[in-house]
Amino acid sequence: MTGELQWLGLLAPIAQVTAPFAVMVSLLSLYWLVRVAREARMGFVPRVAWWAVPGVLLLLLTPVLDVPALFGVGAALLLLAEFWPGAYVPARVRPGWAWPAVGLVTGMALALSVLRSAQVESVAAFAAMGCLLAGTGGMLAAVLGPRRPARILGFEARWKATVTPEWPDLSVSLSPRGAHLKNVSRGTLRVAGWSPAGINAWYRVRGEDGRAMNVLQAGQVAFLPLDEHDRGVRVWYAPERGRAATCLFRADWTPPARAAQRVLN
Known part of the structure; x- marks a missing residue:
């Protein structure tokens, strides 16, 4: 007033x-x-x-x-x-x-x-x-504004309660070599790790050059190596600013090895 x-x-x-x-x-x-x-x-x-x-x-x-x-x-x-x-x-x-x-x-x-x-x-x-x-x-x-850099996410994010944003922060596209994970949000994302769907595994998110990545800038792409039998990925991450909860990105598809059995509705 x-x-x-x-x-x-x-x-x-x-x-x-x-x-x-x-x-x-x-x-x-x-x-x-x-x-x-x-x-x-x-x-x-x-x-x-x-x-x-x-x-x-x-x-x-x-x-x-x-x-x-x-x-x-x-x-x-x-x-x-x-x-x-x-x-x-x-x-x-x-x-x-x-x-x-x-x-x-x-x-x-x-x-x-x-x-x-x-x-x-x-x-x-x-x-x-x-x-x-x-x-x-x-x-x-x-x-x-931000006073200090956000804390790096680690393996502990795998066991925390997660949330799924209403609007996705990540997108995934497939290639013969694996999956390409892209940050489609406005800001930087802190990435903890990922796992193929249906497998109790934990891998670091890496770039095309094989270097481990702790953050994914807006528009930046990471590479997730997969084979033809994998049917999806799970990625644990959190925004650099804003929401404090750990987020879980889910993506599922029909594995290329079972492409002949795919039924379109």
Whole structure:
């Protein structure tokens, strides 16, 4: 509520911006900040999502400049910041807090000068709002971002209770040499090990070059050696950030050795 009052205080001197419109823009800004905070706790930082800042400013400029096209452009930028596949990306390192702090200090200084000035400067007001919004988003990403590397999963994951996500994080494709396991999620996965279906075994996940892999980056592929009699795989893993529970990926198919007996329904 304090954040909304601060925004309304900046918008109040601009006669062209009505109170309902100011409340709507404040709620959109608050939603974006909550989204940034939630993604930061899961280990993601804004990338395309930064377009929300100019999107909000363009919405506010629409009644001030009386240019309806700006509303459409601003709304398009907000939609881009929300729904673009790369709006948030995994944080390789913890985001810094220096530039968000500069943005917040600059925004607060401009806001104070606008509120104390007898004649409102629209440029200063919009610059203050942009700095405050971007600085707050950057500070949330820095404060709530990952503090230390996630722990490597090991053999103990084999005996823990597992969950199966509603939307799969992994996919598997077959080749004459075996199975190719691909990370189809947005973030990095910690892989513990795998086993052919129906066999009480435990193997390390390895790449095409045979090196053991502890993590599988988004889009990265691992190789699981199988023969023509294997009928599936089980993979134990966990997201690098977010869910703490160990996940189990299951994939089953008709073994190539029994392809002649396969019945299609």
